[in-house]
């Protein structure tokens with residue numbers, strides 16, 4: 001668990017992070033969103049003490065983050081940034097091995113961990129391990145950056161716009177990979193993004209920052225249904241709100257009994273995908289299939305329209 005209590009950072013007379021308090025439950029993803037300059041990166045960097053707070057406390061599993069020297073603290077917390085920050089003169093394997101080597105892991109354990117992570121990120125260890133960062137595509141470098149951040153099995157992973165530079169298709173893939181890896185390792189992730197869509201998709205909770213202040217901290221559905229301020233409402237984009245609400249839930253939650261004609265949609269697809277397919281194909285209902293291909297029922301325009309309405 002991460003507890004941030006009355007955290008403030010001042011530069012000269014300006015509080016760029018202003019008395020922020022929030023708690024992040026273990027094994028969840030918290031997304032920090034806000035406009036440029038709202039203090040997101042500064043807030044994130046006070047967790048691993050790349051920035052020292054002016055006042056306030058950060059506790060990690062109940063322990064003040066000042067209990068350890070900063071460099072030791074940072075070995076225990078994963079950190080991934082936009083542009084990946086890979087060491088250009090070290091191979092991919094050496095990059096990933098950085099923190100385990102600092103921690104004194106033996107060679108066999110390091111090599112097993114590097115192979116495990118490369119495989120997990122769908123990079124063949126024999127092919128990619130010996131390459132240098134410039135021999136990879138941007139998307140591959142990004143995956144190595146996240147693999148490096150996870151190398152020493154941290155409980156906490158901080159990510160600063162990790163997908164900012166990726167094209168939309170690779171970005172969607174990277175987001176899915178991250179969620180799968182987060183579930184597998186149970187990592188607590190704090191992710192800075194300026195993209196509300198990404199925050200809604202990835203965050204169990206979303207922290208909205210405006211001019212250094214935390215203006216709302218809530219689950220995505222709550223933020224969509226009840227934005228705390230006009231600023232939050234603007235960030236959501238009101239025209240998109242019903243579709244974002246539908247994107248939070250799977251088709252399986254909206255299945256109705258009965259049959260429908262035509263190609264089926266998987267129960268794991270989002271309700272937004274189902275509505276898009278219904279509108280595009282001009283149908284009133286789609287059959288829904290389970291992972292084993294079994295017919296589970298149908299999803300209808302009428303049912304989804306109800307679900308897209310503002311929650312009571």
Ligand SMILES: Nc1ncnc2c1ncn2[C@@H]1O[C@H](COP(=O)(O)OP(=O)(O)OP(=O)(O)O)[C@@H](O)[C@H]1O
Pocket residue numbers: 011016034035036037038039040041042043194
């Ligand atoms: N070392 C510093 N000295 C003085 N001012 C700083 C320093 N670091 C950050 N700031 C200021 O603090 C404010 C918040 O910066 P921060 O990087 O946290 O914002 P951000 O929300 O992450 O923005 P972006 O989305 O553009 O990265 C900005 O106005 C920035 O200019």
